[in-house]
Amino acid sequence: MRLKRAKGVVMAGLLASSGAALACADVGCDPTWSLFGGAQACHNRVVIAPGNDSRVNLLALLRDSAGLGLTGAVAGGGDYPKTEYDETGFGHTFLDWGMVTRAWVPAFDPAAEPPVDAIDGPCGAFRAATPQFADALAANRTLPQAERTALTAARAQLVARCADPKLPAVLPGVAASSAPGKAFLGYLAASDAFYASHYGEAAQGYAGLVGAADPWVAETARYMVARAWLGEALVHSMDEYGFFGGLKAVDKAAAQRGKAALADYLKAYPKGRYADSARGLERRAMWLSGDFAALGERYESVLAAAPKEGEALVDLINETDGKYLSTSDNPNPRGGGLLLLAAADLMAMRVANPDDRYDMGVAGSPLDADVLASQQASFLRAPQLYSFLQANHAFYVAKDYARVLQLIPDDAKRASYTPLAFSRQVLRGQALAAKGDPNEAGFWLELLGGAKALWQRPTVELALAMNWERHGKLAQVFAAGSPITDRMVRDILLTHSAGPALLRRAALDVANPQEQRDTALFTLLYKQLSRGDYAGFRSNQSLARTDAPTDGLWGFGPGTIAPLGVFAKGRTGDGGFACPALIATAATLAANPQDVHARLCLGEFWRLNGFDGFTALDTAPPKGQLGGAANDYPGKPLARGAIYASVISDPRSAPDDRAYALYRAVNCYGPSGYNSCGGEDVPIAARKGWYDRLRREFPKSRWAKKLKYYW
Template sequence: MRGWQRGAARTWVGAAALVGASGLAATVAWACADSSCSPVWRLDAPDYACEGRAMLSPGNDTRINLLLLMRSLAPVSDAGASYAKPDWDDGQLGHVFFSWKGLRETLWPQAPEPETAASEPASECAAPKAAQDAFAAALLADKAVAESDRTLLMTLRTKAGCADADMAIKTTSAAGRGYLDYLLGADAFYKGEYPTALVGFASASRSASPWLQETGNYMVIRVALRQAVAKAIDQYGDFAGLDKIDKTAAQAAGEAIDRYLKAYPQGRYAASAQGLKRRVLWLTGQDAALAQSYEAMLRATPGNSAAAADLAEEIDNALLQRADGVQAVVGGDKTPLLMAVADLKAMRLLDPAKPMPLDAQTLAAQAPAFAGHDDLYGLLDATRAYYAGEAPRSILTRLPDAARSASYTPLAFSRQVLRGMALAKAHDANEAGFWQELMGGAKGLWQGPLAQLGLALRWQRDGRIDQALASASPIKDTTLRQLMLQTMAAPATLRANAADATRPDEERNVARFTLLYKGLTRGAYADFTRDLALVPADPKADLTAWYGAGLATPPAQRFTRGQWSDVLPCPPLEQTAATLARDPANQTARLCLGEFYRLNGFDGFALYTPFEKVEQLGRGKDQFRGPMLSRDAIYAAIIADKSAAADLRAYALYRAVMCYAPSGANGCAGPTPDYAAYQAQQVPKAQRKAWYDELKARYPTSRWAKSLRYYW
């Protein structure tokens, strides 16, 4: 989320999104119109979701499912690992969900790359530095190269591939000529002159230098692959499709790979060549062979290595994003691991009104392929049944209770979470106990918070939010607690959490802010004045803006130190609230309350609000009474009172018109759940003109009449 929501979005798209979407900055969810990912706080994911779960699921990014499966084949431990610091996009996911990027950065954090020294600028056209270094090392080690040639060739290496490279040079030694042939090949390679590149590298491979012999043979592979895809890259650099591939060149690349690996089975480029064999299979449409190659790699690649993540990305890009690739996976019987991931993707309910895309008969026909993978097939069978809407008790029979295990692989954890989801559908009395038992062994990253979400959802259905938010509650995840604090917590619960020194400061601040915000906007003015005592002084609280990275929560100090007076001479907010507690209809105090909203960015602001019509955390009953009071309602009430003091009524007319400046949309109303509610907030232009005309006619000498020039 990009900062706290203010009243800046005045189009329908922005206004509707204020409540329809949820965002999260640091560890707190707030309504936000510009979130790149708005997670739905529930366990099930019937369609693709931007929030990944620590369980094999139809809604997961396919790469996530692939990696979870690899980490299940040979169990790995997350001991000692810590969650990566979330970036702009992932901050809203907390520790309950994750993105593919967040998963990679958590499991395999990367040190920042050192900056290139200013005295050594990197050339944009030349070969990568690693390639230049390898060439330089080989050249320096080759004593047969004349010193004059060495100096010339070292200089030329940094320019090969650049438009201004002068390759028309001569060497004085035969050994030097071999390196020049290599550079001529490299120059042509980077310029896309592939026939010339082949001549250069082939010539280099016949030199006396072992490095040139091997590297020249390897580069023949690279040239052939470049030739194969040359016509498949469009003017924007995007891949235009496999039908554009030069199959002859691709086959030549495969033959060159075989020659290289036969000559150099343990060569310096052997691993790369093996990887390029998969590329040739992809380019030549040999999907069945490619799938079998990937299946073997899934079994052999340790799930705790970064290579596993690289493999997941490659499989997704090369195979599982294509219909032909998926068909090769599910059409055979030799790739059960890939088949499982393809099946999960096939279970996505793109249209909830239609039957499950993967029917029971199709899955049952695959069962022989899963011999030896009973738990995996059992999960697939139960998952299909769950999302197809079958009886939850039948799902429970497929997934035996193992909630008391000491730890879980991702596959084992997936089976238990799905069992818990079935218990929830069955309204089983033992569901809450199941989640609490599961937490004991849910030690992997993201496992514990996901199990806590299951318990939170159950207690939400039971109306036990006070128990969920108690100090001794097993629901410890800060994100989950903050969602409940913003949506369903009673005033007494918020006060207790605000005063609980055992909870993180950000969570306590959410309790304070929610208590004060709801109390003030719902008219609980006496409670509000008393609750202000819960706000710490904290002179460092940032009150300059609601937007911007770095603010973990909206500062509760805004109610004690925010701006309350501008063009109207208003007292501090505490005094305004005290006046309204005695006299809720006091028009001066109501206008001053509106000034506080206006000056502190509360127009359009909303606490976290769940998506409509989706069962998820936060969709319980709000325990604060009364409707929210917005600025436009304050002005409308004073305008309707013809006996109101002239200066107050003139200001209300002025502000009512200004609510529509400059977009013509109401900027003083609260956030809305849908388009109909948004439309209901608007008044027609004729009404704004009537306000404008009345201000000009009835209060012509007021500063408000003199300053107002339009009615939008």
């Protein structure tokens, strides 16, 4: 959900009947390319897992409990949702809450413009209710026409005053002598107080109208008593920026009065015009008063009865998560029914990701095995779900992989899988991998047959690719008829794991999509040039398409367009230091790798085409992730700074070449003082030495005259 900046809008959200999660929108990130789902991250897997966003797990469990699979199975013609700018690295393997709602709940569009009342806050809601007030006036036949006209005009002025409190007071100038006129005028006075955030005054005003003869005034006033007290409960809980300060700041006595008023309204009007809203507000009253036991039971029943798709379901899940599952205010999120209990258990099993050095884990200890064992009776009607929870605990917390295999039998030959059934089998496969079982690859190959719903097949392809990479079978990923077709999986292995022979084969294989062939060739040419295989570069450079793009280097990565054209049309000189075409420089280096001028020209190519600091193809993922288990490409990349250092120390270098190397070595640190050329950093004293040497040994050089400072 996107939180609005105005305080009034936040208050409007807190007072809405269904509410929304008080959480920030998802943000972009680089996914961890493995099946490990024990750590919380800003991306999710289609596999129900502890580390997923609890809303993703809740929706998957809810749909599974209703006998529903994932919306839009690929085999049935469904397609993946369009990705937003911060989801482009997810491929078809990972997802976030926005993608889930767009695919599983197609009626909901998180990117759509909010309704007017969400923009204008309470005043927008006040304005939107104008027709109902007009209908109520028209329905009362005993109301004099003059009073009807005056009341209509007064309400319009109140709406304007709601948006601009500087406008003069309205009601002192309005008179009504008839009984219905006085009732409607009293209602407007209470509403004026309500929308001015004088909730206690509003509650008293509304309470005085519950016995009014006009049925609309009587019912609406009784309903608004509850809303006013809930508003009073929140009035001191918002900070100066409009953010909620937590339940500790809530007026619990006012919340209880609001809760009692809702019960009073529903008793008087069980099928009233505001009954649905009042039942939603009952959840809010439970939350504000801290009655989480009742709130959990209510959420469980409402979720079970809710439609299994549509915007209302998304709103309900956001509300459930924000006010029950993921709030620190709730001392026991496992106090609800079976669905919420399972979701809370999964959250309590979160652990640190061993392949993420930045993951510090979660505060406190994960769910104790005895606590999970004590819940067996709660899951008597859902044994598959309970054994799945036990297996997650065995895998992520206890690391008892044999226990996982006992709890989840092999069921990899189904024609299709519901969310829970698929999650069970993937967890079994993870346990096979952790044990080093020789049948792991065969298991994934069988599971591919039924992995038909969105995100399922790419998940299994990831697992199989990781197995083949770990076992030295990388070529099978790219063999003819390979079951691994996911572009992101193949790109990661090409850019991080493949050796020169495999890269060349992939670049020449016309069965591969053009963008994949370009990725393979770009990787091959870059690694040949940066690791000193100049003869290999010469033999492959002609394969680069002349119409290939040259820009996009710093955005290059798996799933993107490779800037392959840089090796065919990249800059090789800027007029100050003469260099031939790149292919000629490579030919010279192939004949003599120590040729000083050619090495400097290679440095010019790196500098002029933006390769400084480019490490996307040089930094391997951790070993537990895809692309981190193998590195079949020999050698280490050559840094531009190392070229200058070698030329400076080579007494055989020509004076102009040595002068240029000194000039460029100093500029590696200008103007920031930080090394932009790679290689070992040198202290400032050494940089001063380069500067002094250039001016001392080559005083008439253009480079000495051009260099005014050192950094």
